[in-house]
Amino acid sequence: MMTKVKALGLIAALMLAPVATVAQDARGSVTNLPLPRFVSMKASEGNVRRGPSLSHRIDWVYVRRDMPLEITAEFGHWRRVRDRDGAGGWVHYSLLSGVRTVIVERDMLDLYAKPDERSQVTARLALGVIAKLDECTATWCRVEAGGYDGWAPKNAFWGVKPDEIRE
Known part of the structure; x- marks a missing residue:
């Protein structure tokens, strides 16, 4: 059983690990694809979370299929994205498409x-x-x-x- 202190330390490490600044020739640690890069929303609705897991709070929901997004970080099955207004968060990779819009x-x-x-x-x-x-x-x-x-x-x-x- 994990203590509360260890759990908080693990959560902090998960939240901080993928937040490194993106260098010009950076590559995603999961896909080895360039960062940042543009993708689009495959789904007509997708939750944007505060961190890269289902346990993180949903900050808002994208509701526009094919909306272009910029991936700025990767962590497991999660991609940190930002939209044209600069708003962003973590989205599960299954909601994204490589089709460019x-x-x-x-x-x-x-x-x-x-x-x-x-x-x-x-x-x-x-x-x-x-x-x-x-x-x-x-x-x-x-x-x-x-x-x-x-x-x-x-x-x-x-x-x-x-x-x-x-x-």
Whole structure:
């Protein structure tokens, strides 16, 4: 039987262990994938906990399927994530997907047929729309939302790194 002091020490160690700062070339201790990295919510609802276990308090619930999140740490089957507002916590890995999505950060964002503002506008996306991320150049990304696809400046989205190139 564990004493209260040992239990508190174990809980403190679990809470502090994964909170190390993330270096530029950091890799997850569980997956060996880069940290930080973007993922999306696979589930339509997911609890965000204060720590990496079911015994930790639920701080809030994400209720938006496909919402992009940034993983900043790993601990067993748990991933510490943050959303575009900087709010975060621990989510079970089964609620996350590697499918990349972004959130539109500009209202009435023009999508272009080509990565060029002189090309034809194919659609306009409202602020807060979640779009599936396709390819990205140094300054443009191709996305798909609501059956429409096109190119927009990379800095119009949250969920993609400024220096990220996707083919």
